[in-house]
Amino acid sequence: MLVVALLLTVSPGRGLAESPTSLEYKVKGAFLLNFAKFTKWPAEEFAATNTPVTIGIVGEDPFGSSLDQLVAGETIGSRPIVVKRLKPADDLSRCQILFVPKSTPVTDVLKHLGPSVLTVGESDGFLDAGGVIRLLVDDKKVRFEVNLDAAQRAHLSISSQLLKLARNIKQTVAP
Amino acid sequence: MNRSFQSFPIKRKLMAVMMLTSSAALLLSCVGFVGFQLLGYIQNEKQNLATLGDVIAANSTAALSFGDKSSAEDTLRGLKAEPSILNACLYGRDGTLFATYSRDGSDQSCPPGIPRGGSETSEYNRLTLSRSVVLNGQNIGTLWLQADLAPEVVAYLKRAVTILLCVMGASSLAALFLSRKLQHFISDPILGLAKVARVVTEKKDYSIRAKQQSGDETGLLIGAFNEMLDQIQRRDDALRSANDLLEKRVQERTEELRASEATLLGVFRATPIGINIMKGRVFHTTNDYLTETFGYPKESIIGQSARMLYESDEEFNRVGRELYGGLQAKGVGAVETMLRRADGVMRNALLTSAFLYREDPSAGVVVAFSDITEIKRAETALRDSEVRYRTVIDNASEAIWLMTDTFLECNKSACELWACNREDIIGHSPVEFSPPTQPDGKSSAQAAKERIDAAFGGEPQLFYWQHTRKDGTLIDTEISLTGVTIGGQRLVLAIGRDVTERKRAQAEMENLHRQLLDVSRCAGMAEVATNVLHNVGNVLNSVNVSATLVSEKIRESPVSSLAKVVALMRTHENDLAAFLTQDPKGRHLCDYLDNLAQYLGKEQTGIVHELKSLNADINHIKEIVAMQQNYARASGIVDTLPIVDLVEDALRMNNGALVRHQVHVVREYIATPSVPVDKHKVLQILVNLVRNAKYALDDGGGNDKRLTVRVGMDGDGFVKISIIDNGVGIPPENLTRVFEYGFTTRKAGHGFGLHSGALAAKEMGGSLSAHSDGPGQGATFTLSLPLHQECEKP
Numbered sequence: 022m023l024v025v026a027l028l029l030t031v032s033p034g035r036g037l038a039e040s041p042t043s044l045e046y047k048v049k050g051a052f053l054l055n056f057a058k059f060t061k062w063p064a065e066e067f068a069a070t071n072t073p074v075t076i077g078i079v080g081e082d083p084f085g086s087s088l089d090q091l092v093a094g095e096t097i098g099s100r101p102i103v104v105k106r107l108k109p110a111d112d113l114s115r116c117q118i119l120f121v122p123k124s125t126p127v128t129d130v131l132k133h134l135g136p137s138v139l140t141v142g143e144s145d146g147f148l149d150a151g152g153v154i155r156l157l158v159d160d161k162k163v164r165f166e167v168n169l170d171a172a173q174r175a176h177l178s179i180s181s182q183l184l185k186l187a188r189n190i191k192q193t194v195a196p
Numbered sequence: 197m198n199r200s201f202q203s204f205p206i207k208r209k210l211m212a213v214m215m216l217t218s219s220a221a222l223l224l225s226c227v228g229f230v231g232f233q234l235l236g237y238i239q240n241e242k243q244n245l246a247t248l249g250d251v252i253a254a255n256s257t258a259a260l261s262f263g264d265k266s267s268a269e270d271t272l273r274g275l276k277a278e279p280s281i282l283n284a285c286l287y288g289r290d291g292t293l294f295a296t297y298s299r300d301g302s303d304q305s306c307p308p309g310i311p312r313g314g315s316e317t318s319e320y321n322r323l324t325l326s327r328s329v330v331l332n333g334q335n336i337g338t339l340w341l342q343a344d345l346a347p348e349v350v351a352y353l354k355r356a357v358t359i360l361l362c363v364m365g366a367s368s369l370a371a372l373f374l375s376r377k378l379q380h381f382i383s384d385p386i387l388g389l390a391k392v393a394r395v396v397t398e399k400k401d402y403s404i405r406a407k408q409q410s411g412d413e414t415g416l417l418i419g420a421f422n423e424m425l426d427q428i429q430r431r432d433d434a435l436r437s438a439n440d441l442l443e444k445r446v447q448e449r450t451e452e453l454r455a456s457e458a459t460l461l462g463v464f465r466a467t468p469i470g471i472n473i474m475k476g477r478v479f480h481t482t483n484d485y486l487t488e489t490f491g492y493p494k495e496s497i498i499g500q501s502a503r504m505l506y507e508s509d510e511e512f513n514r515v516g517r518e519l520y521g522g523l524q525a526k527g528v529g530a531v532e533t534m535l536r537r538a539d540g541v542m543r544n545a546l547l548t549s550a551f552l553y554r555e556d557p558s559a560g561v562v563v564a565f566s567d568i569t570e571i572k573r574a575e576t577a578l579r580d581s582e583v584r585y586r587t588v589i590d591n592a593s594e595a596i597w598l599m600t601d602t603f604l605e606c607n608k609s610a611c612e613l614w615a616c617n618r619e620d621i622i623g624h625s626p627v628e629f630s631p632p633t634q635p636d637g638k639s640s641a642q643a644a645k646e647r648i649d650a651a652f653g654g655e656p657q658l659f660y661w662q663h664t665r666k667d668g669t670l671i672d673t674e675i676s677l678t679g680v681t682i683g684g685q686r687l688v689l690a691i692g693r694d695v696t697e698r699k700r701a702q703a704e705m706e707n708l709h710r711q712l713l714d715v716s717r718c719a720g721m722a723e724v725a726t727n728v729l730h731n732v733g734n735v736l737n738s739v740n741v742s743a744t745l746v747s748e749k750i751r752e753s754p755v756s757s758l759a760k761v762v763a764l765m766r767t768h769e770n771d772l773a774a775f776l777t778q779d780p781k782g783r784h785l786c787d788y789l790d791n792l793a794q795y796l797g798k799e800q801t802g803i804v805h806e807l808k809s810l811n812a813d814i815n816h817i818k819e820i821v822a823m824q825q826n827y828a829r830a831s832g833i834v835d836t837l838p839i840v841d842l843v844e845d846a847l848r849m850n851n852g853a854l855v856r857h858q859v860h861v862v863r864e865y866i867a868t869p870s871v872p873v874d875k876h877k878v879l880q881i882l883v884n885l886v887r888n889a890k891y892a893l894d895d896g897g898g899n900d901k902r903l904t905v906r907v908g909m910d911g912d913g914f915v916k917i918s919i920i921d922n923g924v925g926i927p928p929e930n931l932t933r934v935f936e937y938g939f940t941t942r943k944a945g946h947g948f949g950l951h952s953g954a955l956a957a958k959e960m961g962g963s964l965s966a967h968s969d970g971p972g973q974g975a976t977f978t979l980s981l982p983l984h985q986e987c988e989k990p
Contacts, residue, residue: 055261058332097332182258186267 043087048163049156050088053118053141056154057097059180062117066137073103077116080125082106114138127152136175148191153177157188164188207383214375215368222367223360230356237352238345241280241323245343248278249327253339256286256295257331265295272297275341280348282322285340286329294337310338321346385414389421402429470565473552477502477516480560489567491538502563505535507542519549523561527554535565544569595673595692598680601625601648604687613673613694616666629663631670651677651688660695672696728820730949731880734887735816738849742810746803753799754792761789816849819876836872839915839981840865840907846882847905853890857901864906868915871981877956878981881964884949885919885977891942892923892975914962914980926968926975934966957981 057074074097078084092102105116109126113119114135121130121142131140131151140152147155148168153175155166166189172179184190204212252271259268268286272295275281284297285306298305322342329337385407392406402425408418464471470485479497487494490505506512511533518531529549534542546568552559589596595610597603603621611618614629621629626648630640640662647657657677662670673692680689768775768782775782847854847861854861886903893901904920926934933939935954950964957964961982968975 052262055258058261059258180258182255186258186262186264 043085045158045163046084047087047091050084050091052156052163052165053088053120054091054095054102056139056141056183057102057118059183060139061178061180062137062139063176066117067100071099071101073101074118075103075105075116076118076120077105077107077113078120078122079107079109079111079113079130080122083122083124121147121152137177138175139177140171140175153179159188166191168192206386207379210379210383211372211375214379215371218371219364219368222364226356226360226363230353230360233356234349234352237348238323241343241345241348242325245323245325245341246327248275248281249325249339249341252284252341253327253329256329256339257336260286260288260294260329260337261331268295269297271295278343280343280345281341282344283340283342287338287340289336291338305342306340321349381410382414385409385418389414389418393421396425402432468566470563472563472565473560474502474563475558475560486565489537490535490543507534507536515547519547519563520561523549523551524557527551532568543567544572593693595690595694597621597690597692598682598687599626599648599690600687601645610692613671613692614663614665620666629665631662631664634662647675647677648688651679652686654679661692663692672699674698731820731883732817734883735813735820735849738853739810739813739817742806742813746806746810749799749803749806754795757792761785761792820880834872835875836870837875838870839868839873839878839917842873842875842878843882843905843907843917846879846886849879849883850886850890853887854903857890857894859890859893859901859903862902862904864904864908866908868907868909869983871915871983873981874956874960877960878979881953881956881979882917882919884953885979888949888977889919889921889923889975892921892925894923896921896923896925896972896974898922909983910980913983915983916978916980918976918978920974920976922974925971925973926966927971928968931966931968935964953979 053076057076076088076092078088082088088104092104095102107113107116109130113130113133114137116138118139118141119130119134121127121140121144123143127142127144127147127150134140139154140147141154141156142150142152143156145155148166148171151168151171151174153168153171155168157164157166165187167179167184167187169179169184169190169192201209201212252275255271255274256268258264259271272284272286275284275297276299279299281297282299283305285293286295287310288294291310293306296306322344324343325341327339327341328335329339389406392404396402396404405422405425406418408415408422465483467483468485468489470489471483472479472486473481478499478501482494482497484494486492486497503509503512506515515531515533519529522529527550529547531547533545533547535545536542544567546566547563549561549563551557552562590608592607592609595607595613597606597610602623602625606618606621610621614621626644627641630644632640634640634643647659651657656679657675659675661673661675663673664670672695674695676691678689680687764781764785765772765775768779776785777783843865889903893903900922902922904918906916906918906920908916908918910916930939930941935950937951939951950966954964957979962980965978965980966975967978
């Protein structure tokens with residue numbers, strides 16, 4: 022509830038005034054949560070109807086405790102949301118959403134990744150490296166781009182509503 | 197308007213009603229239809245709006261979640277395709293306006309604050325809708341839509357009214373056409389009826405009838421109208437005839453009254469009661485009775501005091517008191533008195549009086565006189581008669597009483613019969629005067645009831661009854677009961693007689709009778725003996741005849757002549773040869789002896805014949821005697837014999853007599869079967885009948901004495917033997933007496949033969965009957981014997 026209120030305050034015209042980084046990551050955390058809501062994973066990904074949706078953060082955590090506060094009590098359907106901090110050497114395929122901060126080298130992470138993981142990154146070449154969604158800040162607003170080919174490869178179905186909001190959609194084959 | 201409509205002709209009214217009705221119905225249905233369509237249209241619009249709201253809300257979830265205002269406005273702008281949508285507003289979760297859309301571009305059309313989620317309101321020509329925007333089960337915002345219906349509805353109504361007007365115009369034309377055609381069915385009969393009604397009213401002619409064409413209410417109305425006319429016509433006729441009748445009746449009644457008055461006057465004059473109106477005992481008005489019965493001319497009575505009719509002042513005053521005294525109190529007075537006739541004879545009279553008008557005594561008193569002399573005389577006669585009857589009844593030796601189930605009336609003898617007073621009898625039941633049971637063992641009460649009921653039922657009863665006297669002694673009575681009706685009441689008249697003495701006498705008589713029977717049995721034996729002697733006597737006659745004949749023949753026998761021949765031969769003992777050859781006497785001697793021998797031989801034959809007959813007679817006697825012995829032993833010997841043999845025997849027994857008297861016997865036998873008979877009895881009867889016939893022939897004295905014996909059968913199983921002679925005959929008065937004991941017409945007869953014959957025939961189950969057409973006409977005696985003897989043994 023608080024998160025949504027926050028999200029709505031982070032609106033165009035308001036700027037990232039006093040603590041730009043923490044505010045930026047609060048919004049990005051909210052984006053992560055919203056991505057989970059507009060994405061469908063293959064049914065075999067979850068063992069039961071209440072199997073939690075796991076958001077993994079590989080490498081250095083830029084969110085601090087804000088992400089944990091955000092997902093506390095939130096559910097996707099009947100599934101609770103769990104945040105896990107991981108190292109690049111860990112088995113990253115266990116996550117449904119994997120956030121790759123700027124500080125983590127992208128190619129190493131994506132190389133060993135299995136399917137059915139929604140990868141979200143920040144670096145410029147993230148989509149070209151095979152990532153699914155790249156978050157960016159434009160005109161003091163958080164925006165995102167989508168690599169639909171990568172999403173299809175990972176057997177993920179992304180809502181058209183979400184796609185409608187994307188700044189850019191990378192797709193080799195015309196839909 | 198209303199009044200002018202009322203005065204329309206019915207044709208127009210009908211058409212107007214039909215047109216108005218059809219138009220109103222059409223209009224209503226059209227309005228209903230349009231309204232229904234409109235409602236449906238609005239409903240449809242609502243539905244569309246809801247769908248639209250759902251789509252927009254769904255498409256706004258992502259924009260709302262990511263706070264992407266421009267994307268949300270893009271989505272809302274898509275509503276341009278729907279021209280009816282005026283405004284669209286999207287609110288955030290906290291109620292802040294997130295994105296708006298307005299057809300005319302203004303911004304102020306969104307309501308402040310969050311409209312209630314999901315509700316739809318419709319106001320005037322606007323439709324509004326709010327929808328919550330839901331993501332993942334969470335309310336993330338609200339969408340508000342407003343649509344304008346007006347242009348659509350106006351266009352729709354325009355179309356509908358145009359069509360409605362066209363349809364109404366067309367249907368009115370059709371209705372006009374149809375009503376013009378159809379109204380005749382209703383208006384024509386009514387117009388016809390109205391025409392007839394007008395004619396009837398104007399002409400007062402009730403014989404006109406309206407034509408009845410249909411069976412509906414109009415038809416019924418016409419029928420009822422016609423019926424009404426019928427009734428009016430009938431009533432008219434009835435009224436007229438009633439009027440006539442009434443006049444006639446008044447006339448008749450007047451006649452009747454006149455006749456009645458005349459009759460009453462006639463009655464007053466001619467009533468065989470003197471009717472007088474008196475005022476102060478003076479004759480005021482009188483009818484003819486006094487004149488005719490008492491001989492006073494009318495003019496000599498009117499105005500006179502009634503005193504002239506009485507013998508004395510005392511009587512006149514007494515009658516006055518009696519007649520007028522009770523008048524005030526009771527309204528009527530009555531008295532008997534003697535009145536003097538004009539010729540001076542006194543007559544019994546009954547006077548009754550009443551006021552002419554009760555309320556006005558001064559108007560006079562009606563006094564009715566009637567001469568009751570004859571009635572008085574009859575009364576006296578009746579009383580005398582009753583006394584006589586009572587005397588007769590009371591002095592009758594029989595007890596006489598009347599009863600139902602109890603005694604009502606009885607005479608003196610009845611009191612004597614039961615040895616009690618009249619009071620002990622009247623009102624009591626006859627059972628009280630009877631022992632509990634009668635000699636035959638029956639209950640007295642039961643038996644008495646049966647007898648009385650039978651008498652009530654009209655069957656006269658005569659029976660013996662045992663009664664109990666008051667002192668308890670039993671008496672035997674002979675009672676006769678007869679049902680009688682006296683004064684309409686059914687009663688039983690009983691006559692009783694004490695027969696106790698007679699019963700005793702009867703018992704004595706029965707005893708005597710028994711003795712007499714014994715005596716008569718002895719007498720019967722004597723009778724039989726007489727019969728036997730008679731029969732023996734008859735045979736003895738034959739024996740006597742035979743004996744006399746034999747003795748005469750022997751006496752006259754020429755035996756002495758033989759002695760003379762012997763004497764003559766003795767004288768010529770020495771010269772017998774010479775004598776026989778030479779002497780003339782001697783020469784004739786041989787011839788003489790020869791003749792003598794011949795004569796003696798004949799004589800012997802005759803005597804032997806007679807002796808045989810004698811022998812037969814004696815045998816008959818023996819048989820008679822034997823029969824008597826049989827009879828005495830009370831059993832006849834029954835043989836089955838040919839009846840003709842018996843008849844022949846009977847003829848033979850009388851043969852001598854019949855030959856002597858030159859009776860010619862004719863036999864007419866028809867073959868008959870053998871009959872079981874007591875031979876001697878039949879023979880006796882037949883011998884007796886033949887002999888009687890012979891006597892009758894002798895007495896008849898004619899030259900042609902003929903005896904016919906006829907044997908035959910009749911149809912009833914009887915053999916009939918008839919002995920018919922043409923002799924002296926029997927006079928009718930004697931025909932019934934010939935079989936009586938002791939009746940005879942002959943000097944030597946004893947009147948026993950036919951009597952015993954008839955008895956014997958009866959004993960054998962047959963009969964003996966006599967028939968004669970009168971003196972000189974001969975007689976027929978017929979013996980009937982049954983073919984089969986009934987066992988009639990004593």
